Amino acid sequence: MKKNLFSLLLALGIIFYFILTPMILNSPILRESSFTTLMYIALAISLNILMGFTGYVSFGHVVFFGIGGYITFALLYYYKISLFLALILAGIFAALIAALLGSVVLNLRGAYFAIATIGINEAIKSLVNNLEFLGGAEGLFFNMKIYKSYGGPQNALWLSFYLLGIITIVVLIISYLIKHSKFGLGLFAIREDEDAASTLGVNTKLFKTIAFMISAFFPAVVGGIFFFKNGSIDPGSAFSLTKSVEMIFMVMLGGIGTILGPVLGAITYDKIKETLLVSEAFKNLHLTISGIILLLIVLFVPEGIIGFLRRKIKVLKNILD
Template sequence: MRKIWLNPGFWLVLAIVVALGAWPIFQQDAAARETGFTVLLAIVMASSLNIVMGYTGYVSFGHVVFYGIGGYIGMYFIDSLGLPLPVAVLFGGLSSALLAFLLGKAILRLRGAYFALATIGVNEAARTFVANFQPFGAATGIELQFSVYKAYGGALQALWLVYYGVVGIAIFSVIFSYYIKTSKFGLGLMTIREDEDAAEVIGIVTPNAKTWAYVLSAILPGMLGVLFFFKNGNVEPGDAFRLGFSIESLVMIMLGGQGTVLGPVLGALGYQRLRGTLLTSDLMIGSLPLKDFQLVISGFLMLLIILFIPSGLVGWLRQRFATLRRVLA
């Protein structure tokens, strides 16, 4: 176990995220910034879900719940209590962590597909509950007054401010992901992934380790939720708890390679670029525009990956070229 800063793999993944984040800032271009938002959000969601799915081996379809709950709590604090954004972001992260702790105690006892099913239930229960919950605006959600942005130098300034926040969280997320992977705690998680019963016999306190993995994976999505809904000016149950978003995060991890640090980053980047390209393409298939087939093409690609390279891009490279193991973390 070498020191993090001596490992080229760490610098590679960090450099990719820093470059992605910095590009729109140098360009000072709104379109580049919006692309940056989408890609960085995807990176954080995939990297954090990877702690539970890739390191620990628990497939969650409910990762977006942490994004949604964090976002709602943060928006509530800003809208109803008038708290400043950074405090709201902090509370968003903390409340997601708390939710993960309580949920983890309950549903992490389930294994395999039963856990996966339970997380779908949690996602839907959260969405339908919030849609009825009056303090959070029930079905219509929470909408911010335009005047809120004045405190941050106007809407435009606020957008850039949020962007810096997102870049910071994205950079932190890969450092965090790398740190966990190379720590003793991370080794314990990977032992659970490989064989949970053996892990208990070896002496890993599996209920605690799993719960902490779940909590650690929940914090950053919770913080991001606040930033994104603040940027949008409103939050609704359908956006906050979109099951498809959780599944997209799973797909990104699969694309890049689960259990690796670089995989979710590359997977998120690749998936979002592909989606962006398809959605803005002018090509026509017969009388229909290509963008109508975005879902079909994404589904087809994903199927090919699952059938033929289930370990993802990074996993495949690592298997194929053993020397790359040192570089591709």
């Protein structure tokens, strides 16, 4: 399995490119666009651990992004604890929620699981909408003073960016380690045939739950960083169903179950979106065009960029993953 090290290194290289260019050029504009790209990459890789490795397609995965965002935000807002601690707490809390929810919804298969995850996201969104201390439908706003302890707003923005970069690298490496571990082999067995996996000795319930927890932890941390940087949070942007489907889209686009796939998928998706949004002709129709592209991919390249390359170019078959 060492041969797949190439894909990991390539993915790392890509991520470093997005971290280093804004840093070297000291460009806030590049930093902002890189921030979005890195966020997409981290989210796609996280989801892939559940969707690609384990075979459970969560349509409401953004719920963990939102939960992480709210926990981080509330901890900073009310208790003024340090950002790092808040992020870790947010990740752990989201993972615990995933364990709790997972123990019931992971018994559902296929489309029923998908619908249940949409339901969870909507339920939590509606709950948050009605919690006074989380600001209800309007959400919460930071007082600019909060950034003071991080060296002012400018520094805080850079800090968020670097934190996101680190998290993206960590989630990539974890995804690689899982894929090539005994645990990962168990997950893939579950993806292929859950009943067969259990008759081969895999503790399917435990494994699915752990995969769900890992794939919930990272979006929560990313959500925390995003809303810290954003300075405000509201239920609509924290629990947006569109973002959920975007995550699935990126994984599909790049290549489900692979290491490099979610990275390529996220970058490509980001580029498509950016191009559509700035182009005069397509700006107002970008949703329609995204829809058409998504449809074309689902119909004609369901195996994603990686799968397509592996199929077309023999040399890449054993290298790309």
